[in-house]
Amino acid sequence: MLLDYDRLGWLKVALLGFTTLVAAFLLLPVVFIVLLSFGSSRWLAFPxxxxxxxxxxxxxxxPSWIEAALTSARIATMTAILAVAIGLVASFALVRGQFRGREVLRGLLLTPMVLPVVVFAIAxxxxxxxxxxxxxxxxxxxAHTVLALPFAIIPIATALEGFDKSIEDAAIVCGASPLQAKLRITLPSIRIGIFSAAIFSFLASWDEVVVAIFMASPTLQTLPVKIWGSLxxxxxxxxxxxxxxxxxLTLALMIVTALLRRKLQT
Amino acid sequence: MSVEAQQGIATPRIPAGLGGLLPALTLIGLFFVVPVLALLLRSVTDPSPGLQNYAALLGDGTYARVFFNTFLVAAVVTIVTVLVAFPVAWMLAIMPAALASILFGIIILSMWTNLLTRTYAWMVLLQRTGVINRALIGAGIIDQPLPLINNLTGVTIGMVYIMLPFMILPLVGTLRAIDPMTLRAAALCGASPLAAFRRILLPLSLPGIAAGGLMVFVMSLGYFVTPALLGGTSNMMLAEMIAQMIQSLLNWGLGSAAAFILLVVTMALYALQLRLVGSKRAAGGA
Structure with missing residues (x-):
């Protein structure tokens, strides 16, 4: 009965109690930092x-904080556009291509996600x-596009695998050119995947610390580098x-994602 | 109907072919593979050709301690993460959808919050005069502030915090895939809850635990930010040592050799994980 929620008995109380504690642990730093930012003590006394x-x-x-935030936004936007564009054409090849070594190439393109960032950073x-x-x-x-590419490829390739290619073929039978069929049928159908790819690759750059620490110069600093320096x-x-x-910003992104997903799925 | 279209039907699988991979392969080849190979080359040529950098790293007690610490921290973080994540994933897999979506929201919020923000919060919370020490003293549990930061305790708390979502989320999938009937059957046949857990639930979720645990271990091995901010000088980890060798000491030979060792260990463990779960799921889980 261990997987029946209503028949767990005393175990349910214990497990739910523990889960609540973990949820509190996960929320603690996020809530704490917001409260702290409104506190009047320079020495971070709390309460x-x-x-x-x-x-x-x-x-x-x-101005250096504003400057850093704008730099981050600029770099992350360019990274997201590049990663989604490159990831999109790559996903088509990875999902639909019929050639040897496809799995190896997929693995290669996803490697930047696995290699410790510090190794890539110094390289x-x-x-x-x-x-x-x-x-x-x-x-x-x-550099950020290299790191973001896996986060663009995974959701797009997943969406593409779930898309029935015969619909695209049907459009071609009805007279659309292959490109038209892709642009007007396939892309709109996998838009949730593309949208997730854009968000994830934006965040991959926006939050990136390690490469940024090495790459930054006194005149070009991203927000994480600025925070790192202050810390x-x-x-x-x-x-x-x-x-x-x-x-x-994170909360706003989560809400936008949830709303868009709901809208796109209906 | 155009000629093109007819061809399209004659060979329904027009290979989108290697062409689409060209931009991605150029990017990864030129700005990932080449720089990493150049780094490897540097580890055997800087300052002079030979393996002296590796000999220095593997033969010196100071570096041996860093290697040992790196494995120790990664192992402790992995064990704690698995122990904490399992009950949460278990509940998430079976609790009512409304409750589960709140919990998922909390997990995603913590996961998406800026890494430095989370680490900063722990630095303030754990410091000598921080909230946690004050609360413990206020409650009369301790009289002297506990050393919670710049040591193994601090790194473990900070890292477990970061790794928990990576363990919980895939584990929920594993647990949801288990048929509740198997456990009902066990109960009907007279198995105690403990026996059912030990002989059915745990073995069935073991692949998920192993895959998630391995991923957490690999990610922890190469982690830089959190150990650098929450750890102490006496338990420095490999990634921080590499960064220091390059940034402060400008010792490129030694730094790249250490980086290469980290690369080999990570990739070997990753290959092991791929064999455990198959390539697609491993990548999707990360």
Whole structure:
């Protein structure tokens, strides 16, 4: 009866209690950081002696934070566009192509997800130093696209595997060109996969720390590099304010994803 | 009907072919494979040709400690993650849908929240004068603040926090695939809940536990950010040592040799995981 929710008896109470504790553990840092960002203590005393918005004021008054956020947004957007475009054509080949070594190639394209980022970070850092691409936007975008590609390929390929190709063939029989059939039939059908790919590859770049630490220059810093630098010097509540805004962004993304999924599926 | 279309029907599987893979293969070949191979080359040529970098890494007690620590932390994190994740995944697999979706929401929120944000929160929570120490002292459980940060405890808490979703989510799939009838049958035949757990539920979920656990172990081995911020100098991990060798010491030979060792270990374990679960599921699970 261990898999019947209503017949677990005392075990259900124990397991639910434990699950609640774990849920609290998972929520704790997220909720804590938001509360902390409104606390008035510079020394991060908690519960705070009073509530304030001054850390947000300090954050928005400092152009280097704004600059870093804009840099991150720019690099992540370009990464997402590139990764989805490259991932899309690659997924078609991986799912539909009939050639030997397909699984090996799939594995190769997904390897950046498995290799420890620090290894890739120093490799690409050395490589870009030689090419003169260190500390450039192009360098950032290329490196992040390598890391984001698996996160674009997996959802698109999964969606494509679930799509019945005979519908596309039917369009061709009815007179559409193969390209037309792909653009007007297949792509709209796998849009949830494409949309997930865009979100995941955006986040893969937006949250990326390790490559960014090596790649950054004094004039080109992403948001994670800026946070990393502040964390290493002191734990100012301004980081909590920046972090809370990131949490808000995450929540917004989750809600948009949930709504779009619901809309696209109906 | 166009000629094109007729051909399309005559050979319904027009190979989308290798052409579509060209951009992806160029990107990965030029900016992933080449740089990593160049790094490997550097590990046997910098400062002079030979294997002296590997000899130095494997023969020195200081480095041996880092290797040992890396495996120790990864092992502790994996065991704790599995133990915590299993009951949660179990409940998630069978609880009513409304309750489960709330719990999934919490898991996804924690997983999608910026990595540095989460680590920063733990730095503040765990410090000597942090909330947790104050609460424990306030409750009269301890009189002196516990050292919760810059040591194994801190790394373990921070890493388990990050790894939990990667263990829970695939495990839910494994547990949902188990037919509840098998356990009902066991109960009907007189098996105690403990026996049913030990002889049926646990063995049936073992493939999921092994695959998820291996993934958590591999990810932990190469982790950089959290150990660097929550760990202490005395239990430095491999990824942080590599970054230091390159960034602060500019010792490219030694750094790339250490990176190559990390690469080999990771890839070997990944290959093992692929054999356990098959390539598609392994990639999808990560």
């Amino acid at each position: 705070p002696p009073g509530w304030t918005l001054k850390w947000y004021q300090e954050l928005f008054a400092d 690409i850092y050395a490589f870009f130093l030689r090419l003169g691409l260190g500390g450039t936007t192009i360098g950032f975008v290329v 290493r010097s002191d734990l100012t509540p301004v980081i909590a304010a920046a972090s809370s805004l990131l949490v808000a």
